Structures are given as C-alpha cells and as structure tokens.
Amino acid sequence: MRYTTDHLEELNVLSLFTLETTQEGIKVHSNARPEVIAATQRLFDKGLITQADGGYLTPLGHDAAEHSQVLLTILCSESRVTL
Template sequence: MAFDQDMMAELTLLAKFPRTSMHQGIKIHSSAEQNLRDAAQRLFDKGIIDSPDGGYLTDLGLDLISHLDQVHCALQ
C-alpha cells in the first residue's frame, strides 16, 4: 500500500480542519494552489466534506480525522 500525491494532498487538507468544534469548517479560496482545490473537490466527491471548496466535515470526515489524528500521534 502506498500513498500517492493525490492522497497526500487529501490527508494534508483533512489535517487542516479544526478539531475544537464540529461547527467550524474551512474555505478553500480560488487563489489556493491547484492541488489543494483538486483535493477539496475529491473529498467532496467522496462524501468527506460537504462543499467542493471546503465547508464542513461530514460524519465520514469526522471519523477519518479521528483516525488521522491517531496515525499522526503514533508516528510522531
């Protein structure tokens, strides 16, 4: 199993979401790097975020960042 650059961009974007409140999201501006905008679109298409330009995490997204936090902590 390997992480390609698209997956890494998606993981990096997921890591940017706030953990303190489910009522906080992020906004990907049109001036952001193309790979970040593409990652947001893919996460939206997968049902992980609720808007193609960021927005809020879905229930699936909340589960994923919990696992992402665990992986990050274990590898630190």
Template sequence: MLNTEYTDELDILAKYNLNSIQEGLKIHHDAPENIKQAAIRLFHKGLITQEDGGYLTDRGIEAAEHIQRALNIIRPN
C-alpha cells in the same frame, strides 16, 4: 505507497479542528490547483460538505479523527 493526490487529501483532513465541528475550512480560489482538486475529491467521496471545503460530514469526522491520531503518534515530541 501514498500518491500525491492522497497526501493532499490527508493534508486537508488534518487541518480540520476536531474540537469544534462547527469550524470549517475554506479553500480559496487562489490556492494551489492540487489542493483545490483534493477538496473536490473529498467532497465527492462524501467527507466534506462543499467542493471548496466547508464542514466535515460524519464520515469526514471519522476519517479526520483517524488521520489526526496517526499523525500524533508518528510526530516527534
């Protein structure tokens, strides 16, 4: 079972545009606290370059690719 911390992290990774790794994300200071904390966890796991988003690392790209593929499979057409 996925807890909400994991789903928040997955949600952030799913938002990255994998067609352009030069395109990052910015988690704004007024974002919900759970999203800000998820970004910090992803940073400490080595998946993103900044605590408030930034770019995907090589490991982050791999994780985001897997997540986005899985979402494409389970989403209705």
C-alpha cells in the same frame, strides 16, 4: 497499497479541520495551490466534506480526519517503542 501524492494532499486538507467542534469548517480559496483545490474537490466527491471548496466535515469525514490526525501525531512522535 501505498499513499499516493493525491492521498497525501487529501490527508493534509483533513488535518486543517478542528475536531473539537462541528461549528468550524474551512474555506479553500480559488488562489490556493491547484493540488489543494483538487484534493478538496475529491474529499467532497467522496462525501467527507460538505462543500467542494471546504465547508464542514460530514460524519464520515470527521472519522477520517480523526484517524488521519491521530496517525500524524504518532508519526511525529519522537519516542521509540522496543519490541
């Protein structure tokens, strides 16, 4: 299985959330790129966020955002591991 463009947009939306607090959400405005609006709607439909235009992370959404942000940190790392 490969990441699709839709998956990447969803991962980008998840990366916008601050994981240190459950009191901070996001709002995707109607003038955002259509791809971002669609990705946010899909995350809501999957039960990862509380509102179709953002809101807060659900417990499952928090787990997904945490994993996606860890993966992004790893992929952005400059260090090399030799096997």
